[in-house]
Amino acid sequence: MLSLRDLSxxxxxxxxxRNLSLDLAPGETLGLVGESxxxxxxxxxxxxxxxxxxxxxxxxxxxxxxxxxxxxxADLCRLRGRAMAMIFQEPMTALNPVLSxxxxxxxxxxxxxxxxxxxxxxxxxxxxxxxxxPDPARRARSYPHELSGGQRQRAMIxxxxxxxxxxxxxxEPTSALDVSLQVEILALLREIRDETGMAMIFISHxxxxxxxMADRALVLYGGLAMETGPTRHVIGRPSHPYTxxxxxxxxxxxxxxxxxxxxxxxxxxxxxLPPGCPFAGRCDLGDARCAETLPPLRTGLTALxxxxxxxxxx
Amino acid sequence: MVLFLIKRLVGLVLTLLFAALVIFLVLExxxxxxxxxxxxxxATPESVAxxxxxxxxxRPAAARFLEWLGGFFTGQLGLSYxxxxxxxxxIAERLAVTVPLSLLALGLAVAFGVTLGTLAAAHAHRRxxxxxxxxxxxxxxxxxxxxxxxxxxxxxxxxxxLPAGGFPGWAADPMLASRALLLPAIALALPQAASLARxxxxxxxxxxxxxxxxxxxxxxxxxxxxxxxxxxxxxLIPVLTILGLQFSFLLAGTIVVENVFALPGLGRLLIQAIGxxxxxxxxxxxxxxxxxxxxxxxxxxxxYGLADPRLRVGRA
Amino acid sequence: xxxxxxxxxxxxxxxxxxxxxxxxxxxxVWTPHDPTVMRIMARLRPxxxxxxxxxxxxxxxxxxxxxxxARNALLVGLVAVGIxxxxxxxxxxxxxxxRGRLLDEAVMRGLDFVFAFPAVLTAILILTWFGPGLVNxxxxxxxxxxxxxxxxxxxxxxxxxxxxxIRAARLAGLSRMAVMLRHILPNITGLMIVQGSTQFAFAIxxxxxxxxxxxxxxxxxxxxxxxxxxxxxYLGTAPHLAIVPGIAIAITVLAFNLLGDGLRDxxxxxxxxx
Numbered sequence: 001m002l003s004l005r006d007l008s009x010x011x012x013x014x015x016x017x018r019n020l021s022l023d024l025a026p027g028e029t030l031g032l033v034g035e036s037x038x039x040x041x042x043x044x045x046x047x048x049x050x051x052x053x054x055x056x057x058x059x060x061x062x063x064x065x066x067x068x069x070x071x072x073x074a075d076l077c078r079l080r081g082r083a084m085a086m087i088f089q090e091p092m093t094a095l096n097p098v099l100s101x102x103x104x105x106x107x108x109x110x111x112x113x114x115x116x117x118x119x120x121x122x123x124x125x126x127x128x129x130x131x132x133x134p135d136p137a138r139r140a141r142s143y144p145h146e147l148s149g150g151q152r153q154r155a156m157i158x159x160x161x162x163x164x165x166x167x168x169x170x171x172e173p174t175s176a177l178d179v180s181l182q183v184e185i186l187a188l189l190r191e192i193r194d195e196t197g198m199a200m201i202f203i204s205h206x207x208x209x210x211x212x213m214a215d216r217a218l219v220l221y222g223g224l225a226m227e228t229g230p231t232r233h234v235i236g237r238p239s240h241p242y243t244x245x246x247x248x249x250x251x252x253x254x255x256x257x258x259x260x261x262x263x264x265x266x267x268x269x270x271x272x273l274p275p276g277c278p279f280a281g282r283c284d285l286g287d288a289r290c291a292e293t294l295p296p297l298r299t300g301l302t303a304l305x306x307x308x309x310x311x312x313x314x
Numbered sequence: 315m316v317l318f319l320i321k322r323l324v325g326l327v328l329t330l331l332f333a334a335l336v337i338f339l340v341l342e343x344x345x346x347x348x349x350x351x352x353x354x355x356x357a358t359p360e361s362v363a364x365x366x367x368x369x370x371x372x373r374p375a376a377a378r379f380l381e382w383l384g385g386f387f388t389g390q391l392g393l394s395y396x397x398x399x400x401x402x403x404x405i406a407e408r409l410a411v412t413v414p415l416s417l418l419a420l421g422l423a424v425a426f427g428v429t430l431g432t433l434a435a436a437h438a439h440r441r442x443x444x445x446x447x448x449x450x451x452x453x454x455x456x457x458x459x460x461x462x463x464x465x466x467x468x469x470x471x472x473x474x475x476l477p478a479g480g481f482p483g484w485a486a487d488p489m490l491a492s493r494a495l496l497l498p499a500i501a502l503a504l505p506q507a508a509s510l511a512r513x514x515x516x517x518x519x520x521x522x523x524x525x526x527x528x529x530x531x532x533x534x535x536x537x538x539x540x541x542x543x544x545x546x547x548x549x550l551i552p553v554l555t556i557l558g559l560q561f562s563f564l565l566a567g568t569i570v571v572e573n574v575f576a577l578p579g580l581g582r583l584l585i586q587a588i589g590x591x592x593x594x595x596x597x598x599x600x601x602x603x604x605x606x607x608x609x610x611x612x613x614x615x616x617x618y619g620l621a622d623p624r625l626r627v628g629r630a
Numbered sequence: 631x632x633x634x635x636x637x638x639x640x641x642x643x644x645x646x647x648x649x650x651x652x653x654x655x656x657x658x659v660w661t662p663h664d665p666t667v668m669r670i671m672a673r674l675r676p677x678x679x680x681x682x683x684x685x686x687x688x689x690x691x692x693x694x695x696x697x698x699x700a701r702n703a704l705l706v707g708l709v710a711v712g713i714x715x716x717x718x719x720x721x722x723x724x725x726x727x728x729r730g731r732l733l734d735e736a737v738m739r740g741l742d743f744v745f746a747f748p749a750v751l752t753a754i755l756i757l758t759w760f761g762p763g764l765v766n767x768x769x770x771x772x773x774x775x776x777x778x779x780x781x782x783x784x785x786x787x788x789x790x791x792x793x794x795x796i797r798a799a800r801l802a803g804l805s806r807m808a809v810m811l812r813h814i815l816p817n818i819t820g821l822m823i824v825q826g827s828t829q830f831a832f833a834i835x836x837x838x839x840x841x842x843x844x845x846x847x848x849x850x851x852x853x854x855x856x857x858x859x860x861x862x863x864y865l866g867t868a869p870h871l872a873i874v875p876g877i878a879i880a881i882t883v884l885a886f887n888l889l890g891d892g893l894r895d896x897x898x899x900x901x902x903x904x
Binding site for chain 2: 743748755831839862866883887
Binding site: 048050073074077078079080081082085086088090093094095096097098099107108111112143145156159160 | 524525526528529530531532533534535536537539543544547548551621622623624
């Protein structure tokens with residue numbers, strides 16, 4: 001239903017995201033993994049057509065066969081919230097402080113012509129009940145500051161699923177919450193996905209969250225897809241040196257016996273990326289060719305952009 | 315909430331009392347002999363003595379002060395020295411010009427200021443923004459009385475559409491009376507609209523960079539729908555606090571503009587009273603102005619609490 | 631070229647200010663005619679080769695009066711801002727130094743109180759007491775400026791006081807006075823200059839209003855506001871009288887407002903509007 005071909009995003013001529021291609025089927029969840037500044041959020045905003053001023057997207061984004069790039073804002077408005085919806089990272093600031101929660105949830109239903117205002121208000125209460133907000137009829141009249149962080153994120157989810165979108169983009173939806181709440185919210189998202197059969201793009205820097213949510217994973221680094229494939233292969237048997245480094249850096253239970261192995265070096269400044277592989281400077285296998293030329297896509301158990309990595313047999 | 319209200323009201327009353335005391339000191343105690351000051355150098359000792367008796371200057375200052383304050387509630391503010399009519403009646407009569415004039419100007423200023431400021435923010439750093447911001451700089455730089463004179467030159471003397479000045483009174487012809495207030499209100503509104511536009515633009519820009527604006531866009535609202543339904547209210551809350559201060563300037567502006575258009579309002583009365591050294595009239599007029607400014611500022615403070623749900627509940 | 635000049639507000643403001651200051655300086659050594667000489671035979675003349683901007687109801691040369699008026703306006707701004715700066719900054723810094731104590735509370739309440747009076751009204755009150763005139767008008771405007779500067783100075787001083795190096799300086803044994811003069815004053819100067827520029831513009835507007843009302847600058851001293859008052863009487867017969875003094879006021883106010891805006895951006899890039 002969703003297919004990206006060579007999606008690139010640039011800011012003032014500098015690439016922020018390079019040649020991203022991916023496909024997504026209904027009911028499927030893709031996990032986008034990467035450190036901050038890897039281009040995850042830019043991918044999400046490009047999909048929604050909500051890139052900040054100055055950012056330019058090129059390539060192709062097709063949703064149910066319709067090309068989204070180059071669409072007029074008025075046409076995109078008909079799709080946003082209806083065909084595709086998004087949940088943001090900061091539940092504290094992503095809700096309008098001067099409008100009641102119920103009104104914010106009902107707004108999309110009326111806007112997309114699905115319901116009359118009164119019916120939408122009732123539907124908002126049902127949605128709030130569905131996402132597990134206690135006493136929804138009263139909560140609907142509350143303002144965001146009267147809700148806890150976890151409750152606000154539930155309200156955000158209710159808002160996003162209100163119009164039953166075919167695609168839900170969740171950008172670090174649990175990163176601002178503490179661990180026990182994280183588990184609850186992830187469970188809720190899984191439930192709703194299975195119930196509605198919507199496709200989901202789940203963005204996180206946390207591999208364990210991706211592992212819990214995603215069927216397939218895509219590892220981004222410096223605006224380039226490093227490795228992609230079924231989540232269990234990408235995390236269980238990674239082939240790309242960057243993915244391997246990322247997994248080696250995860251703290252495990254036996255912290256006393258096993259030393260952490262952070263990836264040496266720093267995330268490159270996106271404004272000074274080498275023309276070739278962005279990981280070249282930090283990679284054990286990196287050489288002159290890596291920095292010069294963009295590695296081609298090679299496919300084994302997973303698909304990856306690397307000149308050197310040995311492919312695990314499919 | 316109740317406690318907060320009481321605190322605010324007590325503060326307000328104290329400020330008003332203090333203001334009255336300062337005005338009383340400046341106009342009635344510091345000049346030494348107000349009667350002599352009012353009558354000027356050519357007065358005979360007999361006439362000064364007569365005025366002293368009329369003003370009751372032989373009685374203690376505290377008694378006169380309290381009596382004056384009481385007058386604001388009973389309407390007994392004494393006789394104007396120059397007009398020989400009760401001050402309270404004079405003020406009431408002139409309010410019929412100044413109040414509609416201020417409200418009309420405020421309305422124009424808010425309508426144009428908020429609209430232009432929002433437009434400028436929506437087109438930030440593009441041509442429309444630059445043009446609007448340039449216009450606001452001019453609006454702030456042009457003295458309102460000169461703008462009034464220019465309006466008279468163009469619309470009264472040049473085109474003959476509107477009267478150049480004067481006021482026919484509401485009773486005679488309400489239509490004509492409102493036409494007489496139009497040019498003065500425009501002149502009065504110009505600097506207010508300019509500064510409101512600048513403030514609105516900057517609070518709007520700040521609001522438009524908030525996360526919940528992106529949420530609204532992600533829901534499918536167009537840019538202009540987002541501004542109207544989600545940004546405007548948030549952006550106007552800080553503008554509201556400025557409005558109290560703006561009203562002070564507007565009030566001061568009526569003094570000047572009423573004189574440009576020879577409107578029989580409070581401002582013209584004040585300048586005429588100063589010209590006639592009519593201290594009795596001046597002290598009540600000045601307190602009236604100051605009290606209005608203080609009360610409006612107080613009311614705006616309260617309104618601010620009501621407009622923002624976060625504060626509304628925080629204070630409950 | 632210095633990048634400051636490329637900032638549009640600052641550049642335009644500086645050029646306009648140079649124009650006004652130039653006019654004021656020029657008027658000290660040369661004017662087309664003596665601005666105070668009256669020629670009843672040549673009254674209310676339209677612009678001509680001899681009188682570039684015409685003559686007023688007494689036959690005085692308008693161009694000369696406008697030039698001399700620039701001197702008057704700049705003087706008003708300078709003195710009114712000076713009064714506000716000296717008293718306001720001193721009060722503001724003192725209040726900040728004794729933050730939360732009685733002195734701070736008293737100063738801030740007092741300033742709030744002055745602020746509650748509409749500016750022109752304060753001036754009118756003071757002028758009723760002292761009598762009309764340029765000096766009194768300037769003092770009145772200056773008094774209104776005091777709370778403006780005091781609030782800014784207090785806020786800025788509190789910010790500087792919170793910095794670590796101030797604590798270090800105090801620990802090193804510097805007295806409060808020495809800290810104020812050596813560390814805080816230089817740090818808040820920029821902000822005060824920005825505010826000063828804005829208040830300069832405000833002072834010129836206020837003086838023009840008071841003079842227009844007849845309680846500011848008194849004849850024969852030339853003042854743009856006063857000229858507009860005279861001009862209004864002859865609006866029907868000699869409209870040219872009403873144009874140039876107004877433009878002169880607008881240009882001067884614009885100059886200082888733009889300078890203030892430009893300086894604010896240049897001094898603090900973070901405050902630059904997005």
